Amino acid sequence: MSNNLDDELRRALRPVDPGEEFAQRVVARIARDSTVSRRHAIARYQWLPAALAASVVLGFLTTHDWRMRHEQQGLEARKELLEALRVTGAKLDLAYRVLNDEARVSANGISGA
Amino acid sequence: MTEAEECAPDDSLSRAIAGESAGFAMLVRSHQRSVYSLALRMLSDRHKAQDLAQEVFLQLHRSLAVIESHAHLSFWLRKVTVNRAIDRLRREPKYETVRLEENLNLVSDARERDPLLQRRLRELVGRLPPAPRGVMLLRFQEDLDPLEIARILDMPPNTVKSHLKRSLAILREQVTAFMGPDGTPSEPGPSFTKRDQ
DSSP, rough: HHHHHHHHHHOOOOOOOOOTHHHHEEEHHHHHHHHHHHHHHHHHHHTTHHHHHHHHHHHHHHHHHHHHHHHHHHHHHHHHHHHHHHHHHHHHHHHHHHHHHHHHHHHHHHOOO | OOOOHHHOOHHHHHHTTTHHHHHHHHHHHHHHHHHHHHHHHHOOOOOHHHHOOOOOOOOOOOEGGGOHHHHHHHHHHHHHHHHHHHHHHHHOSSOOEEEHHHSSOOOOOOSOOOOHHHHHHHOOOHHHHHHHHHHHHHHHTSSOOOHHHHHHOOOOOOHHHEEEEEEEEHHHHHHHHHHTTTSSOOOOSSOOOOOOO
């Protein structure tokens, strides 16, 4: 029974053909899929020039903004320095006047005695 | 194909690897019966089998660089076909009413001495769980030995032998019941529910 069953199984499971056009359909599908893949690859990278341009503009704007801030900070520092010098100058003037007045008063006091 | 073409050395593999469409088409024609039949008997559905067989060859086209020889090609095709079919079967719902006369390939072959018995055998093989079904097909359709089957299915050889032994015992019992007391086969019922696989 075993050998008979084995033989019957081999006969029952003999390979069958999928049809004459099977190979053509496979090749056609490969050709179709490779065309679709090429289109997808092109579409995938279409954004690249726009992204590069945007990066350049962004870089320029960032650099420009940094320079503007840097210059602004410099101007403000200069303004503060000038103010400090003016205040110092004013105080020095005052001190000079006070000293001169004291010297004059002292000189008048000695000569009038 | 002319006799000269049949006798010519088969350079379809090297031509396919080189990117020749005609070479690849020749490879497909050489192996389509084996791949399609494995898919058909695993999935028990002609359309699904056509679909799976196409996918296998598409995958082959993408993987040609790893194919080393014609023997390796046969091994690769069997491995991918059966394993993909097993994956699909495991994803399918467990209970399904199947009208097998509509789904199974009923191409009659003049060499079939007993068409009813052979149809019944195909039906019974189609009812085995996925892994034993794959083992039986590789053994009796592809005529591979248990060691080769074990390599293809990534299974220990003893597991392959165990599947073969149990599946043959089931088939023998079912065929004996099918044949009836007087040894003549009876017609299978019009439909039945696929058992839990």
